[in-house]
Amino acid sequence: MSLGKNTDGGAGRPAPGRVEDVRRGNLVRILASLAEPRTDPDVRPTRADLASRTGLTKASVSSLVAELVDAGLVAESGAARDGERGRPGVGLELSTCRGVVGMEINVDYISAGLLDLGGTLRIHRTLESGNRGKSPQSVMALLAGLVADVAAEASAAGIEILGGGLAVPGLVDTGSGTVSSAPNLKWHGVVLELHGLLPGAPQGTLLHNEANCAALAELWYGHGVDFQDYLFVSGEVGVGGGLVIGSRLFAGPRGQAGEVGHVVVDPSGPDCSCGGRGCLETFAGQEAIFAEAGIPDGTASARLEQLTALLEAGNAAAISAVSRAGHYLGIAAASTARLMDLSAVVLGGHFTRMGPWIAPAVVRSLADYAPGVVGPASVAISELGQSAALLGAAGSALRSVLAAPQGLRPGP
Amino acid sequence: MSLGKNTDGGAGRPAPGRVEDVRRGNLVRILASLAEPRTDPDVRPTRADLASRTGLTKASVSSLVAELVDAGLVAESGAARDGERGRPGVGLELSTCRGVVGMEINVDYISAGLLDLGGTLRIHRTLESGNRGKSPQSVMALLAGLVADVAAEASAAGIEILGGGLAVPGLVDTGSGTVSSAPNLKWHGVVLELHGLLPGAPQGTLLHNEANCAALAELWYGHGVDFQDYLFVSGEVGVGGGLVIGSRLFAGPRGQAGEVGHVVVDPSGPDCSCGGRGCLETFAGQEAIFAEAGIPDGTASARLEQLTALLEAGNAAAISAVSRAGHYLGIAAASTARLMDLSAVVLGGHFTRMGPWIAPAVVRSLADYAPGVVGPASVAISELGQSAALLGAAGSALRSVLAAPQGLRPGP
DNA sequence: TGCATATAGTTCAGATTGAAAACTAATTGA
DNA sequence: TCAATTAGTTTTCAATCTGAACTATATGCA
Known part of the structure; x- marks a missing residue:
């Protein structure tokens, strides 16, 4: 799966044109089935399990699995005992000797990590680095160093790297590897190497x-x-967002959908850095919240610590500032839910730190502006920490490998 | 193509791949290729044309076309002369002896029409009928009569009906044929027969x-x-909408996306019939515009005539009322464009009558609230008249037939 | 008129693939 | 020890597309 522009929207027609295409489709089905979360992580599916899950015959599955094992994408992992009668099957799993690299460049740090095909984060390195305004070349050089460390460690562990994904806080063009606009890094129209x-x-x-x-x-x-369908709102310096529809990312025709930070929540609101007016970001961005709460200038993380402390101490100004942000966030979420038929909202980024104070305001606002659409139980706080973007970038590369296993020669 | 919920987005995991699926996929490709608009309507593609367009071999195309001709979906239409050397090919087209029925129930009328597989509207009947508050049974009985007339005429013309689509102004569940909520008809939770x-x-x-x-x-x-990507806004009694992304309808996970009428455009705005507040509909719905323009009570069409007359006469109150609606419409469109990465807006329904007065206000508002996202050239007025919904319902049925040609026995 | 050339469309052998059924393998339980 | 049961492999077969050879039908020039 790629995060690129999505244009198909639904009944796309990857219809096989040739007999050989059928096989690739079935190889992908087997891989997808192996990638599904297991109820008991110790019990791996056998060829017979895969046959019943996919609807293919045992004979076909045997042949397909043999090809995937030859390609090094799938490994047999001993007998899958079931205590029942009959010949025990052989457990199968996605190879832990192949992996993908997730990378992130953010305002305050860079990070890189290795995810094996089974979906386990095997290595994770973070490096503090104030990247705001730093040249893309120098930041990329830092990142390259970090990635080289991860790659060396992967190599030592016998893991071959098949691909990777890099997350940056800004509008990007995936096809050309261009950062069109990342205001918080002060990068504009930068082509990354x-x-x-x-x-x-x-x-x-x-x-x-x-x-x-x-x-x-x-x-x-x-x-x-x-949730299979939700609006994800990420509080960072600005307010970012992602739309998940039917357990897939909705990226929009040019890959730039989800900009919930620039939904207009008050037409007479303040000017926004985007050139518009009354955008959500002017009410729920870090600067707006800190200013409203009366928190003096400083580094973003220090100010966030102060805000959290004030919230926990029951400070009225801080609580009011966060509630106000939640109120407007709820308005934007209400509009989004009506427009896109969504039924849940997940708050991430710095909003997770404000969770207990901001979520109720979001819920109230949703009930006021879109009654009956998103209930209280469908407003959730992300539990993934700072590694969320890295995990997503790596997971995306992982799914891309599993969805297009062609061109992989046999490996370890 | 169905208008139902869209959830898969593309790489879905339908039925296991069999060799036979290849053929169905290729049959659909041939049909899709024949359904493409032709530069010169008199020049129809030949088997050789289809082979080069689809990438299939001439041999395969011959076999596939033969099957489609046998099924009555495709017809040969004489020699496709090209004046060049060589044996002339035989022109192919989608059969004009098969068709689908489009139907519409609206507040003031019902209508039905027949579209042949080639996409030509062959029959079109409209019946004035005040349906607001009338029982679903009685309206459906009226419609059934109208459809029977259309079917009889189709039969007389030798056209076999393969399927149909019915459009109603409200939230629907396509799967169960339920009108969940059609406030303007006063229908709620109605299962249509x-x-x-x-x-x-x-x-x-x-x-x-x-x-x-x-x-x-x-x-x-x-x-x-x-445009391949746009927000369509339909002014009726309320304000409806449709989202087209990548030349496909974005219907949302439950088929209820596009409700742009209930995007919040002013959090301190008036209460809306949906239970929310400050929705676009409270500023750009018929009632709001008529009230603002000072047009007395009456039937919707009479009031619309009055409004148009006032606009054409340069009446300040009318122009101001319509500009105000356009202003808020632009705000909702700006939010939608940022959120979903859209780049165009098409105005339909009663907004077409206000086109010259409302479009500039929408353009101004878009420039204010989402500068650089939707340019003036990308705000368009629909040129389809009252038959738009009927054409869409029929076209949808048509594409559904072409996308799933299985189960059709040979015909005339 | 006749023949070279060009293009359209058909026929047939060959390769790929999954289904179905028969077969082999390994384990439980009486 | 052996019947029952489940896993996985082998074999045969049908569906389908490709590619090459072949037939059909036109143009254009001598």
Whole structure:
């Protein structure tokens, strides 16, 4: 799965044109089935399980699995004992000797991590770095170093890297690897040199929007078990967002959907940095909340600590500031829910720190402005920490590998 | 293509891949290729043309076309002369002896029409009928009569009916044929008896939302040539909407997306009939515009005539009322464009009558609230008349037949 | 008129693929 | 020890597309 522009929307027609295409489709089905979360992580599916799940015959599954094992994407993992009668099956799993790299460039730090095909985060490195206004070249050099460390460690662990994904806080064009606009980094129209990050990885590195990645991480590793359709709102310096519809990211025709921070919540509101007026970001962005709460200038993380402390101490100004942000957030969410037929909202980024104070305001506002559409139980706080975007970027690369297993030669 | 809920987004995991599926996919490709608009309507594609368009071999195309001709979906239409050397090919077209029925129930009228597979509207009947508050049974009985007339005429013309679509102004559940909520008809939770409308039609009748149908009609028969992604806003008694992304309808996870009439455009605005507050509909619905323009009570169409007359006479109150509606419409469109990465807006329904007065206000508002996102050239007025919803409902049924040609026995 | 050339469409052998059924393998339980 | 049961493999077969050879029908020039 790519995070790129989505244009198909539904009954797309990946219809096979040739007999050989059927096989690729079925290989992907097997991989998808193996990637599904297991109720008991110790019990792995057998060929017979896969046959009944996919509807293919045992004979076909045997042949398909043999090909995937040869390609190094799938591994047998000993007998899958079931205590029942009959010959025990052989457990199968996605290879833990292949993986993808997730990367993130944010305002205050960069990070990189390795996810194996089974979906386990095997390595995770973060480096504090004030990237605001720093040149893209220097930040990319730092990142390349961090990734090289991760790659070396992966190599030592016998894991081959197949591809990667990089999340940045801004509008991106995935196809060309361009950051069109990242106001918080002060990058505009920057073409990133993604090619050198993962030398030798057959699938290369794709560039993604940070909020979209976090929304996907939420889907795969967070509240995705509860909701198939939701608006993810990421509080960072600005307010980012991601739309998940039918357990898939809705990226829009040019890959720039989800900009909930620039939904107009009050037409007579203050001017916004985007050139518009009354955008959600002018009410729920960090600057707006800190100013309203009376928190003096400083680094973002220090100010956030102060805000949290004030909230916990029951400070009225802080609570009012956060409630106000929640109120407007609820308005934007109400509009989004009506427009896109969504039924849940997940709050992420710095909003997680304000969870107990902001969520009730969001719920109230939703009840006022879109009664009956998003109930209180459908406003959730993300439980993924700072690694959300990295997980999403890596997960996206992982699904991309599993959805297009062609061109992979046999490996370890 | 169905207008139902869209949830998969593309890489869905339908039925296991069998060798036979390849053929169905290729049959659909041939049909889709034949359904594409032709530059010169008199020049029909030949088998050789189809082979080069689809990438299939001539041999495969011959076999596939033979099957479609046997099924009565495709017809040969004489020699396709090209004046060039070589054996002339045989022109192919979608059969004009098969068709689908489009139907609409609206506040003031009902209508039904027949679209042949080639996309030509062959029959079109409208019946004035004040349906507001009338019982669903009696309206459906009227419609059934109108449809029977259309079916009789179709039969006389030798056209076999394969399926149909019914558009109603309200939230619907396509799967169960339920009108969940149609405030302007005063219908709520009504299950329509769709089965009896088209006896013998193999694909049956599907229920759709009127604004979504109009948005699709715009795509297939209107501004779809200019825009692949747009917000369609339909002014009726309320304000409906449809979202087209990548030349496909975005219907949302439960088929209820596009409710732009209930986007919040002013959090301190008036209460809305939906239970919310400050919705676009409270500023741009018919009642709001008529009240603001000082037009006395009366039938909707009479009041609309008065408004148009006042606008044409340069009446300040009328112009101001319409500008105000356009202002708020632009705000909702700005939010939608940012959220969903859209780049165009098409105005339909009664807004078409106000076109010259409302469009500039929408453009101004978009420039104020989402600068650089939707330019003046991307705000368009629909040129389809009252038949838009009917065309969309029929077109949807047509595409549904072409996308799932299985189960059709040979015909005339 | 006749023949070279060009294009359309058909026929047939060959390759790929999954389904179905028969078969082999490994385990439980009486 | 052996019947019952479940896992996985082998074999045969039908569906489908490709590619190449072939037939059909036109133009254009001598």
